[in-house]
Amino acid sequence: MTDYGHTFPLWRAAAGDSWTAYTRHAFVAGLADGTLPREAFLGYLVQDYIFLLHFSRAWALAVTKTEHPDEMRWCSGVLRGLLEDEIALHIETCAREGLDEATLREAPERPENIAYTRYVLDAGHSGDFLDLLAALAPCVLGYGEIGARLAAAGGGGPYADWIGVYGGDNYQALCGETGALLDRAVARRLGDAPAQSPRWPALCHRFETATRLEIGFWDMGLHS
Amino acid sequence: MTDYGHTFPLWRAAAGDSWTAYTRHAFVAGLADGTLPREAFLGYLVQDYIFLLHFSRAWALAVTKTEHPDEMRWCSGVLRGLLEDEIALHIETCAREGLDEATLREAPERPENIAYTRYVLDAGHSGDFLDLLAALAPCVLGYGEIGARLAAAGGGGPYADWIGVYGGDNYQALCGETGALLDRAVARRLGDAPAQSPRWPALCHRFETATRLEIGFWDMGLHS
Amino acid sequence: MTDYGHTFPLWRAAAGDSWTAYTRHAFVAGLADGTLPREAFLGYLVQDYIFLLHFSRAWALAVTKTEHPDEMRWCSGVLRGLLEDEIALHIETCAREGLDEATLREAPERPENIAYTRYVLDAGHSGDFLDLLAALAPCVLGYGEIGARLAAAGGGGPYADWIGVYGGDNYQALCGETGALLDRAVARRLGDAPAQSPRWPALCHRFETATRLEIGFWDMGLHS
Amino acid sequence: MTDYGHTFPLWRAAAGDSWTAYTRHAFVAGLADGTLPREAFLGYLVQDYIFLLHFSRAWALAVTKTEHPDEMRWCSGVLRGLLEDEIALHIETCAREGLDEATLREAPERPENIAYTRYVLDAGHSGDFLDLLAALAPCVLGYGEIGARLAAAGGGGPYADWIGVYGGDNYQALCGETGALLDRAVARRLGDAPAQSPRWPALCHRFETATRLEIGFWDMGLHS
Numbered sequence: 001m002t003d004y005g006h007t008f009p010l011w012r013a014a015a016g017d018s019w020t021a022y023t024r025h026a027f028v029a030g031l032a033d034g035t036l037p038r039e040a041f042l043g044y045l046v047q048d049y050i051f052l053l054h055f056s057r058a059w060a061l062a063v064t065k066t067e068h069p070d071e072m073r074w075c076s077g078v079l080r081g082l083l084e085d086e087i088a089l090h091i092e093t094c095a096r097e098g099l100d101e102a103t104l105r106e107a108p109e110r111p112e113n114i115a116y117t118r119y120v121l122d123a124g125h126s127g128d129f130l131d132l133l134a135a136l137a138p139c140v141l142g143y144g145e146i147g148a149r150l151a152a153a154g155g156g157g158p159y160a161d162w163i164g165v166y167g168g169d170n171y172q173a174l175c176g177e178t179g180a181l182l183d184r185a186v187a188r189r190l191g192d193a194p195a196q197s198p199r200w201p202a203l204c205h206r207f208e209t210a211t212r213l214e215i216g217f218w219d220m221g222l223h224s
Numbered sequence: 225m226t227d228y229g230h231t232f233p234l235w236r237a238a239a240g241d242s243w244t245a246y247t248r249h250a251f252v253a254g255l256a257d258g259t260l261p262r263e264a265f266l267g268y269l270v271q272d273y274i275f276l277l278h279f280s281r282a283w284a285l286a287v288t289k290t291e292h293p294d295e296m297r298w299c300s301g302v303l304r305g306l307l308e309d310e311i312a313l314h315i316e317t318c319a320r321e322g323l324d325e326a327t328l329r330e331a332p333e334r335p336e337n338i339a340y341t342r343y344v345l346d347a348g349h350s351g352d353f354l355d356l357l358a359a360l361a362p363c364v365l366g367y368g369e370i371g372a373r374l375a376a377a378g379g380g381g382p383y384a385d386w387i388g389v390y391g392g393d394n395y396q397a398l399c400g401e402t403g404a405l406l407d408r409a410v411a412r413r414l415g416d417a418p419a420q421s422p423r424w425p426a427l428c429h430r431f432e433t434a435t436r437l438e439i440g441f442w443d444m445g446l447h448s
Numbered sequence: 449m450t451d452y453g454h455t456f457p458l459w460r461a462a463a464g465d466s467w468t469a470y471t472r473h474a475f476v477a478g479l480a481d482g483t484l485p486r487e488a489f490l491g492y493l494v495q496d497y498i499f500l501l502h503f504s505r506a507w508a509l510a511v512t513k514t515e516h517p518d519e520m521r522w523c524s525g526v527l528r529g530l531l532e533d534e535i536a537l538h539i540e541t542c543a544r545e546g547l548d549e550a551t552l553r554e555a556p557e558r559p560e561n562i563a564y565t566r567y568v569l570d571a572g573h574s575g576d577f578l579d580l581l582a583a584l585a586p587c588v589l590g591y592g593e594i595g596a597r598l599a600a601a602g603g604g605g606p607y608a609d610w611i612g613v614y615g616g617d618n619y620q621a622l623c624g625e626t627g628a629l630l631d632r633a634v635a636r637r638l639g640d641a642p643a644q645s646p647r648w649p650a651l652c653h654r655f656e657t658a659t660r661l662e663i664g665f666w667d668m669g670l671h672s
Numbered sequence: 673m674t675d676y677g678h679t680f681p682l683w684r685a686a687a688g689d690s691w692t693a694y695t696r697h698a699f700v701a702g703l704a705d706g707t708l709p710r711e712a713f714l715g716y717l718v719q720d721y722i723f724l725l726h727f728s729r730a731w732a733l734a735v736t737k738t739e740h741p742d743e744m745r746w747c748s749g750v751l752r753g754l755l756e757d758e759i760a761l762h763i764e765t766c767a768r769e770g771l772d773e774a775t776l777r778e779a780p781e782r783p784e785n786i787a788y789t790r791y792v793l794d795a796g797h798s799g800d801f802l803d804l805l806a807a808l809a810p811c812v813l814g815y816g817e818i819g820a821r822l823a824a825a826g827g828g829g830p831y832a833d834w835i836g837v838y839g840g841d842n843y844q845a846l847c848g849e850t851g852a853l854l855d856r857a858v859a860r861r862l863g864d865a866p867a868q869s870p871r872w873p874a875l876c877h878r879f880e881t882a883t884r885l886e887i888g889f890w891d892m893g894l895h896s
């Protein structure tokens with residue numbers, strides 16, 4: 001199961017059709033059955049490289065938004081993983097396709113990309129640790145859900161590597177731990193009945209807005 | 225003339241075709257000759273109401289990024305004008321068209337809108353006072369330039385009110401003072417030959433990216 | 449009465465002896481009975497000028513931490529009052545004592561001053577709108593309480609002007625409105641029983657820490 | 673030599689007597705000759721534990737203030753070292769002295785401690801990457817300078833462990849790399865003649881203010 005704790009399924013349910021539109025997007029279907037044009041995938045990878053730099057900045061921001069050592073360590077660990085492993089993987093994959101890092105760095109950042117990462121960063125700057133987590137969650141856990149589903153369905157074809165990363169044990173474990181961090185962070189700040197907190201609708205709205213911006217990111221990927 | 229000081233014309237020139245695409249956009253042409261569909265204009269006003277709230281947050285952020293009392297006072301004055309006058313004008317205009325403030329507040333924020341304001345806010349959070357001004361300038365001064373041009377060309381028709389605001393003496397004076405603030409802020413931080421500072425290309429890039437996001441905002445306006 | 453709403457008296461009670469040590473400090477007693485050495489008062493005014501610049505930055509930060517127009521307008525109004533009126537009053541008072549603005553601007557900022565304002569700013573950056581208000585409240589409302597008490601006790605002597613400002617109708621009205629803003633902001637985010645929220649102890653701790661830093665500010669004033 | 677690159681010696685020279693007062697403080701002399709009372713050392717360690725949490729937040733903030741992958745990776749590496757190694761070392765050292773982590777976490781944060789870390793964080797929030805580095809440098813590189821000097825002078829006695837950490841090869845290498853990062857960051861933003869940039873005095877002032885706050889931290893240590 002890809003529920004990753006208690007909070008995520010609640011936010012996912014509140015996002016309704018947006019969540020389906022994101023996780024069942026045509027781009028995802030194309031990864032699953034191998035029909036996604038290579039050009040679209042490469043365009044996506046280039047933007048995703050830029051995305052990961054700013055997404056790393058957002059996880060670093062999370063460290064600044066808490067004084068709990070366990071939360072600091074967890075966010076710092078995710079940051080390290082993004083900067084050392086995930087970005088390196090993108091550079092390597094792109095290199096195999098003939099795109100070097102200089103090309104990645106010079107690519108113009110697309111508006112759909114800007115919208116998503118800067119929204120997440122502003123969620124952190126304007127709100128507290130929870131507001132930031134609500135904006136970070138759709139990407140981290142949504143990719144986990146997509147990866148697990150595509151892997152369970154076979155996971156072969158030209159995009160087997162991509163599916164292998166996000167459907168693989170390492171990434172699934174990271175999602176499980178992120179879901180647990182999220183549950184603890186929510187309990188600490190909103191108590192045992194978080195859905196009754198007056199802040200709950202705003203957190204659901206954060207999650208849903210970030211989900212809508214993920215849809216825009218796939219749309220951009222299809223048309224690049 | 226709508227040069228508003230020394231810095232703005234340099235950044236505008238560096239933005240090249242993007243600047244033209246923004247200030248000569250089909251949406252602007254439709255305001256000028258009155259052919260813009262009313263529906264598109266109202267859709268734009270609704271999004272612009274949300275825009276102004278976040279743009280106000282960005283001018284407030286500017287106050288936090290300086291210790292010079294003159295810069296603090298100037299940014300605080302712009303903030304006050306946005307919150308007290310410009311947003312009030314939007315509410316009033318929308319009310320005349322049958323859209324009350326509750327409708328404005330419940331309208332979903334479009335991705336093109338999110339992209340722009342959150343980019344500006346992140347420019348401020350990640351950089352210094354100048355980085356933020358470079359991202360704020362295309363909106364403030366670009367509307368001044370557009371307003372002045374449309375007013376000089378007659379400024380009548382169904383959008384005479386809009387043209388009257390941005391082409392009017394008050395807004396033009398605000399642009400002149402903003403340009404002067406910008407020049408002083410640049411001289412303070414980059415000296416007498418700012419274009420030779422290693423930071424110059426990054427500032428031009430900030431200005432140009434914000435300009436591209438303005439184009440996206442007009443595109444959104446045309447299709448709403 | 450100087451309760452300024454519902455939330456303030458609760459936080460004040462939670463701060464316990466720290467609140468008394470702040471509002472009944474020897475510096476305050478010296479203002480009340482006129483025994484405070486003029487030199488100490490002038491040293492305090494110089495630091496308070498610097499304080500007000502950074503305190504203004506903190507109120508500007510508050511504007512960036514909300515999307516509710518009423519909260520934005522209120523914080524922007526306080527910001528305007530600080531920058532236009534309160535700082536101007538300091539400059540004027542200091543000028544009468546032979547200290548010009550250049551002297552004020554060149555004075556080294558004392559560690560006790562740095563501790564207070566930067567703590568408030570960090571409360572805002574690391575937390576949400578409420579965390580920031582909890583750090584802002586002891587200064588705004590504590591000065592109101594002190595001013596009202598000293599005015600009620602006569603308010604004459606060499607420091608009658610100072611007492612007249614903070615005990616006067618304008619400042620007392622500002623405190624009443626700030627207390628009301630605070631109550632609304634708390635209700636919006638924590639609901640009807642805020643003291644049962646898991647966040648409540650952290651908010652009380654913010655308020656108490658800022659109160660302790662106010663004590664340090666008076667100590668600094670006595671010894672300058 | 674403990675110059676750690678080009679920028680640090682310039683800022684150190686500009687800090688003048690403050691630098692000497694910090695690095696030759698009575699607390700440091702007591703560490704060197706073993707006369708520092710154990711009680712003072714333990715009081716210092718408790719505050720330093722809290723310090724390291726907020727100092728980690730400041731290095732995390734640095735990651736959010738750059739888009740250069742090399743700078744992001746470096747700051748993320750320092751953050752990891754602080755959270756995983758240096759804080760762990762403090763917990764371990766304190767445990768040997770009978771202070772468990774719960775005691776550390778409950779200790780009230782002293783105003784001198786608050787002043788320092790919140791000043792550094794505000795330098796980052798209000799300015800750019802360089803403003804933040806200028807406020808971070810006195811601690812990182814000053815401890816390196818002190819450690820190297822004490823180790824060269826023998827480094828024995830009751831505080832041999834402390835001297836061994838900061839005078840040791842690992843920490844000295846970290847200082848060398850931090851100095852190199854700083855030089856590159858300065859060159860990128862201020863060019864080949866940074867001391868002629870109009871921003872230089874403000875950066876020197878940041879460094880010197882942070883140095884003064886380090887003196888306050890040692891003073892606090894002596895009296896705890």
